[in-house]
Amino acid sequence: MTTPTIVLVGHGMVGQHFLEALAERGVTGRARVVVLCEEPRPAYDRVQLTSYFSGRTPDDLSLVEDGFMARHGIELHLDDPAEHIDRATRTVTSRSGRTITYDTLVLATGSYPFVPPVPGRDAEGCFVYRTIEDLLAIEEYAKTSRTGVVVGGGLLGLEAAGALKGLGLDTHVVEFAPRLMPVQVDDGGGAALLRTIEGMGLTVHTGVGTQEIVADGPAVTGMNLSDGSTLATDLVVFSAGVRPRDQLARDTGLAVGDRGGIVVDERCRTSDPDVYAIGECALASDGRVYGLVAPGYDMAKTVADVLADRTSGSTFTGADTSTKLKLLGVDVASFGDAHGTAEGCLDVVYSDSRSGVYRKLVVGADGALLGGVLVGDADSYGMLRPLTGSVPPVPPEQLVLPAGAGAPAALGPSALPDEAVICSCHNVTKGEICAHTTLPEVKKCTKAGTGCGSCVKVIGQLLPQAADQGLCGCFSYKRSELYEIVRTLGITSYAELLDSHGREEARGGDGCEICKPAVGSILASLGNGYILDGEQGALQDTNDHFLANLQRNGSYSVVPRIPGGEITPDKLIVIGEVARDFGLYTKITGGQRIDLFGARVDQLPAIWTRLVDAGFESGHAYGKSLRTVKSCVGQTWCRYGVQDSVRMAIDLELRYRGLRAPHKLKSAVSGCARECAEAQSKDFGVIATANGWNLYVGGNGGATPRHADLLAQDLSDAELVRLIDRFLMFYIRTADRLERTSVWLERLEGGLDHLRDVVVHDSLGLCGELEAMMARHVAGYRDEWAETLDDPDRLRRFVSFVNAPDAPDPSVKFVAERDQIKPDLTVLTLEGTLTR
């Protein structure tokens, strides 16, 4: 018997998946496999195409492991598309004239971008967005363009728009439907998306069509829209959907759908039993063409099962079209019956226009979750999608509310049934994932998490937690445990701690950049004096080492303390004079202080001499320590104020200045419930009431904002201070390295109630000790800069060069911008590009 020949037409993502499925089933060992590929390169990750613009090379995007074709004896012909199929002789002829006789033919020709039939669409400067070659052409043309228009506001259109924006073009999106991403999201989700995307500087035109591309000579210069307006542009990208690429099948008389797509049955067989079609070119047995990669993979497996003679093999009758993606940095997800088409279904909607978050769940009459749309924050997608079709264990409104807004502990993946599908790209259930113990193992054995990647977070939560929670390669203890060791044994040096409590292999060594500052902070928190003397000096990272903040060109910035944001005109003038005399860039910070940028290390002592002489102290902007206590102007001036918020802010800032903690600490005091000081976004925030002060803790702004929780109400001045003393010391004692109070509070077993028990009701009998420690800190505080200036030894480190103490660093240079300086980065690249 001769070896059968399988010919695959098309080597895209689905084609490559098909080849892998054949290899896994041993088919490549007993059949000759020939692949005809139109593109000049083997299959690559088209889903991640746009990442080419963020630095990934075509090689990075390749889906074909080195040596795969050779190992399995597969003949791959690049740049040589199939041009003709003769079913009578069972031959395929390629463009180069190659004729191959097949026993089985598999069509994986994918789709082509639909370009609306508008006049002028062939002008120079008009592109589609489908292949790496398309991207290379767009990138080249964009070099001489200023404006770009993307026709189509769907998924790929927004990706293309992001790419044009990234190439520096003034970017417009024209979408015919009344909202962006009309297929995936509803009007509310589209509105949230629109606000966020416009906020990024893109211009969006919805509800208008493209009528004509206007060209001046060969090149595009603009377009006319259906509302009568015109848009000037140098470049147009059509991204108005895709169509199945079924011409080969049509030409050879295979059945195709009315609206395109090669008709296939449940085993993906076409009207000719020896010809199969998979992926975006196929019209599945449920009458749909799937434009997503996961259904294509399922079809590839189905055909591989058939060819491997697996009688119990899979069938393809339809697929989940749930998607989660990040578009222009915005999370967008939709799953199940996202548009609520089922009879009697109801919506549960949470919409926050300010932050661009929109969540909608569709719930059936029986309470089952049917689907949903998530925009702006789709973290819960990995949990919600597997719940689709079942009644969730908590009421649906709790599933759409953000954490901290009245929603109790978020639903964890442990609540999912074993048969819940966690990875929809590879159709892997929770039960299959839980049979493994590490993420790499899960990825290797089940392929879960290797498709779109949106389920990786949930997989991590399902796996047993790594046993080693040690601080770093040097210590198997967590920061909080090291704190207790240092405190109870009275250890005063890093080397002593490393040699007595480090991991066996780390003892006697030099430690590392992770544990050194962490231990340095613990030693400082426990009151070991000036942080830069003796061995402690070698533990601090460069900011603490020079008592200033390192900036990107090697210069430093300086922030004098301005307690509560209150400053006299004379002191303001001094800051201005210092900045002027040393040529520094000045900027008002978010914490009501002034940051002075652009100082060389050798200038820091002279700058601080002037500042200390004028009565300023270190602002500790460089330290994991109290930064600032922001305040509103309060009762003294404000007609709404009910307490003197400025005085309280100053008192608190002076009390806790210099306090070393696991991470930086921010605070604010508002003089009334209008909350102008934004105290609820701080590690500890105080809001005045008619009866005293309310204390909020665990707030955060930044990348993961969290509203602070109310710890206690209507406190007197003394009660407030005592409670903050206890809170801060308890945090310092029990938090992990670089763990802000917000994360710490979320992690703390028993949460806010436990914290209140400990610091208000003294359930652990710790409060006396915590207060005593804070009293020691307050009594022992010295200004680090004043102490540094007083000591010639301490000043010796402030030189650019050890062998040329008077030479300024020639690599720290500046150029002018808006009447101030900015780093001259060209100096830094003088030695050529990065030596990579």
Add this chain to the structure above:
Amino acid sequence: MTIQDAPAITLQIELAGTWLPVCEITRLTPGRGMAALLPDGRQAAVFLDRAGTAYAIDNRDPFTGAQVLSRGLLGSADGRAFVASPLLKQRFDLETGRCLDDAEVSVRAYPVRWA
């Protein structure tokens, strides 16, 4: 013999076959580095580890172009000393200059001696 009684010990680094004196040992803190200006305008970062071994590598952080490696924290892994860049924390082996976090990147390492 304490360090005060000892004759001054000077760290030298080798440049194109000649030894350039950089600084006395007392100017270096174990676990930290200092920058040195070289005659050709380049900069070196010199370090002293806990055991008293000295190292010198280029001061320029290849990831950012800034002359800052001397201001990184020194550590050891598998018995080899490294410095972590103070900007984006990539680590460099102090003997070879090889970046431990990106196999394609390295900085120049200079031979050193005490004299």
